[in-house]
Amino acid sequence: MGNEEQQFKILNDSTRDAKYKWVGTRPVRPDGVDKVTGRATFGADFQIAGMLHAKVLRSPHAHARIVSIKCERALALPGVKGVITGADFPDISPQMRAAGESPVVVRDLARNVIARDKALYHGHAVAAVAATSPLIAEKAAKLIDVEYEVLPHVMNVADAMKDDAPVIHEDVFTKGVEPKPENPSNVVRRFEFAVGDCDAGFEQAEIIVEDNYSTEAVHQGYIEPHAALVSISEDDMATIWCSSQGQYMVRNYTASVCGLEISKIRVIPAEIGGGFGGKTTVYLEPLGVMLAKKTGRPIKLVMSREEVFRATGPTSGGVGHCKLGAKKDGTIVAAELTLKYEAGAFPGSPVQFGCMAGLAPYAIENAKAVGYDVVVNRPKVAAYRAPGAPMAAFAVESAMDDLAKALGVDPIELRKKNGSKEGTQAHYGPKFNRIGFLETLEAAESHPHWNAPLGPNQGRGIASGFWFNIGGNSSANVHINEDGTAVVVTGNPDIGGSRASMAMMAAEVLGMELDRVKPIVGDTSQVAYSDLTGGSRVTFATGKAVIEAAEDVVRQMRERAAKLWEVDVDVVEWQSGHAVCIAGGDHQPLSVKDIANSAGRTGGPISGKASINASGAGPGFGTHICDVEVDPETGRVTVVRYTAIQDAGRAIHPSYVEGQMQGGAVQGIGWALNEEYIYDDDGRMDNAGFLDYRVPVASDLPMIDTVIVEVPNPGHPFGVRGVGEVPIVPPLAAVANAIAAATDLRMTDLPISPPKLLDAIDSK
């Protein structure tokens, strides 16, 4: 296709690019059999001789000053080998930043790991005890005497932003406002992103819609609780086995919190039973290091599900307001988005990303997004797929639906008319390069789902979503073994099938059979630094590193063949896994195995490597269609059909792209319909378990249909775009819009649980 604008396709078996042998195919994942047979080793599976078991004592109060901690009774219990509190950790200056991709404030990180002068949420770690068995450790934790001075608490942005609200941090003064405040506040920072003149834009508008929206904090809901095993050798080298989204992140953060050199820690990544952003920080590892130092014994820590809910980061709840102004022809001339997000007990909600992502799908001349980062007495939030974007999209995409209704136009047409495309200037600044948003809308419009008949009490909604996608630092080694097989070593935990995609990209470049390429997730001593697995970056960025390392190997193999043939390397080409001499002569092509067999005589082992800071990550867009059926007598909502459509750039392994789309959609549906933290009046979580914190299960949902649109990303050799973040962005509004279609009720507060919807139905 000569026209750049038309260079996209909907992926299926007949449209797969035939020039690739492996890219776009669906081989069985290398780690799959071990995972389904129980052989895979997760964080809690590691054992080591002489290890102790540790338990964490957590605050029973949402906000309290710690007056004293007395450990004598716990230490006197037979089997107890040591207790630590915040006093065992080094003092850290407020200015210190951890190494790594997103420099966190180490003081906050350390005080989230274990409280110092104040406990800031129910479940905040206050002390940890190591003993010869988990039961003894648990009993000992109850014998630690903590005297608290209970303080008033705030649990949501509305209360936290009141002038007379209890202040959580005396040293937080709101940034980004003028004049600079003289008093501390729970509002950490105000953000603003704008283009054009919103007031003038709304003056031009002929139709305006606006509403207030709210969402609850929701947990990432990974199946595997946090777990770590720490051992410190006689020469003070710490080895940590743990489940995380980044072994280098664990190493850097733990070193910073514990006051150690990075070189003193080796982190061996376990298999990971889900993360979704929730395992991009540390909770247990620094406790394990300090207990191991104190006791001289290896330490194992495993969280319970209740601890996961009470003490690890959900994403933010918050409130928002969205106002859209349009001409009668459907041209949106102005947009305003205001978001206020809970950060949890320490600064740093993803509100700025919500401000940037919420309006990004649309080319609006006058647009402004304002965000407020607000601390509350809840666990510090952690990343969750497309951090900050789903809540913003809930507001914007609900308002888009209302605008389409007010204009009397099809909601897809409204989005197509105003949709961002190549050259559109996002309201947060830069112009988009080649993107595939309009293509997802066209795919939605032509999908049978969009025009399928609906039954009684059913409604159909549509919503779109955006995520930036990122590159970042990645490293890869590719070794050719003596028998001509290959090993690919990368530094990223395999969460979504990355072993398979790394092997496939290497095999594609090397021209080898896939079963002769073995992908390995290396520990921090085996391969150079890599940013963590998150932000939809691994297939893109680590994939680029693998491709470069494999190209390095190909270059070396061409050189070795040239030496064997006594020709110039320029006349040796690499074709389908063989060195081929194009200069004529009696030179039979040499396979990888042939070249590997003679490697010792031509210069030694063949090994390629690459360490890069990848740029060129192509933004991702998706559009979801949702059908619901509403029971008017109970308010229960059943999703009866769901289709997720997304631009993947190029799907290396389509099944795993589809899996990301399905998983994101399901998590978003749970966010829309069921999931919420329920606190009592004292700020204690009442539903810290999967029985009462209701995530969707397979029997709740239909098969999630998927459509992969491919608009290749020019920034990647195979055209890859990240795919893991985008699919959780549209569902919140897609579900709400479907409910609006079924009931003629605009539900603006999530979750749309049966009692809430029934109230609205009864109040109609």
Place this chain on the structure above:
Amino acid sequence: MAKVVLQQGLADSFTDGETHWEIDAKDVRALIRELDAKFPGIGEQLNSRTAVAIDGEIFQDPLLQATPSESEVYFLPMIEGG
């Protein structure tokens, strides 16, 4: 001259609210030096807490990326992800 745009919050703190600048600099490092010479202290912020979009392409943790004449340079928050 590269066309440089700062976030409003950063501009409020360092440049009296002015967000748009035209700066002659060969790369991000030189550009930040120029800004820091005009507005002391902004360099530390730009070096530690931001990403840069140059003609639409976002660079995390940039330093040596070229900023050609007429390029559009936006300082943004570092993008994270789950």
